[in-house]
Amino acid sequence: MQDAVKAVAVFPEQREVRVVTDHPAPKLERDTEVHLKMLDIGVCGTDREIAHFDYGTPPPGAPYLVLGHESLGEVLAVGAAVTGIKPGDLVVTMVRRPCGHPDCPACSINRPDFCLTGDFTERGISGRHGFMTEQVVDDQSYMIVLAPELREVGVLLEPLTIAEKAMIEVGDVEDRLPWLQPALRDRAVDRAKRAVVLGAGPVGLLGAMALLVRGYQTWVYSLEPAGSPKAKWVESVGAKYLGSADTPIAALPQAVGNVDLVYEATGNATIAFQAIQSLGVNGTFIFTGVPGKKGPIELDAELIMRNLVLKNQLVYGTVNAGRDAFEKAAADLHEFHRRWPAALAALITGRYPPESCQSLLLGPSEGIKRVISFSPP
Ligand code: BGC
Numbered sequence: 047m048q049d050a051v052k053a054v055a056v057f058p059e060q061r062e063v064r065v066v067t068d069h070p071a072p073k074l075e076r077d078t079e080v081h082l083k084m085l086d087i088g089v090c091g092t093d094r095e096i097a098h099f100d101y102g103t104p105p106p107g108a109p110y111l112v113l114g115h116e117s118l119g120e121v122l123a124v125g126a127a128v129t130g131i132k133p134g135d136l137v138v139t140m141v142r143r144p145c146g147h148p149d150c151p152a153c154s155i156n157r158p159d160f161c162l163t164g165d166f167t168e169r170g171i172s173g174r175h176g177f178m179t180e181q182v183v184d185d186q187s188y189m190i191v192l193a194p195e196l197r198e199v200g201v202l203l204e205p206l207t208i209a210e211k212a213m214i215e216v217g218d219v220e221d222r223l224p225w226l227q228p229a230l231r232d233r234a235v236d237r238a239k240r241a242v243v244l245g246a247g248p249v250g251l252l253g254a255m256a257l258l259v260r261g262y263q264t265w266v267y268s269l270e271p272a273g274s275p276k277a278k279w280v281e282s283v284g285a286k287y288l289g290s291a292d293t294p295i296a297a298l299p300q301a302v303g304n305v306d307l308v309y310e311a312t313g314n315a316t317i318a319f320q321a322i323q324s325l326g327v328n329g330t331f332i333f334t335g336v337p338g339k340k341g342p343i344e345l346d347a348e349l350i351m352r353n354l355v356l357k358n359q360l361v362y363g364t365v366n367a368g369r370d371a372f373e374k375a376a377a378d379l380h381e382f383h384r385r386w387p388a389a390l391a392a393l394i395t396g397r398y399p400p401e402s403c404q405s406l407l408l409g410p411s412e413g414i415k416r417v418i419s420f421s422p423p
Pocket residue numbers: 090092115141142168171204205365366367
């Protein structure tokens with residue numbers, strides 16, 4: 047066994063981002079742990095912000111933070127008490143860990159995605175090393191096994207979990223609509239629900255697929271012009287594309303009809319709060335993007351408040367994901383792969399060696415999902 051492994055590390059004190067070659071190799075210490083060889087690690091906006099030292103905290107006492115929270119690994123070895131995971135399996139590891147306070151109801155049932163104290167940790171983000179390294183050890187309870195045919199796209203699972211948690215909550219929200227309740231569904235007039243996805247990055251496009259498999263008529267609204275590769279991708283999966291140059295946000299209701307759901311994945315407050323004004327009757331607006339601190343924006347709060355009340359609207363935000371969302375994501379990724387294999391694979395627009403970390407993290411943000419591969423497929 048190796049003693050040291052390669053890792054992509056952020057040194058907040060020295061303000062440096064680089065590959066370290068002497069990161070201590072993780073070892074199986076408990077019999078419920080699993081030892082992984084890392085295959086692919088996605089690069090996302092969160093990683094880029096950490097690499098710009100906006101946030102991100104190394105583990106206590108460590109001079110650096112190993113980046114990476116979107117991962118796919120292959121099992122090398124398992125502890126004696128591990129069940130349902132075996133060497134050779136493809137595994138995605140969850141990101142957030144409980145706060146450890148005995149009075150946190152969320153963390154007490156291992157749902158740190160709803161942690162009340164804020165003292166949770168996140169691998170590759172705050173207080174724990176991430177997955178951009180050759181090997182990882184973690185507890186089996188944080189791992190999801192993927193079917194072997196998802197080798198090429200498995201790294202998309204974590205960004206998909208954002209949509210999956212949102213969809214689980216949409217289910218609860220729709221339960222308030224009397225005609226969508228199981229007992230009355232058969233008697234009610236059938237009407238396809240209409241969803242708008244704001245933003246055509248990985249979270250938006252994976253969210254669009256998640257809406258499509260749930261039977262939503264889906265529109266993706268983004269900056270790229272009609273006819274662009276993004277627009278074609280959207281049309282290839284059966285959604286409709288709206289380019290901001292052709293359709294001002296205020297015209298969403300004309301283009302879509304009653305906007306039943308908005309899935310916000312731009313992280314841009316101006317766009318989001320313009321779109322909220324177009325939310326339809328009984329509509330749900332879900333925020334997933336985290337905006338930088340750019341200062342106040344102007345908005346018609348009266349109109350928004352009037353609509354919220356007079357149109358029975360619901361607005362909520364969602365972060366991170368629990369095991370239920372990871373499991374749903376694994377099932378959905380399988381379904382996406384069955385329905386749209388080429389479109390799903392096309393979301394990964396480049397695989398790079400760890401040595402490319404500086405251009406990926408600090409250079410221009412290009413493509414859709416760029417991946418650091420320790421072992422390309
Ligand atoms: C990750 C989440 C995480 C969030 C906030 C996102 O990029 O996908 O797992 O909770 O950042 O740190």
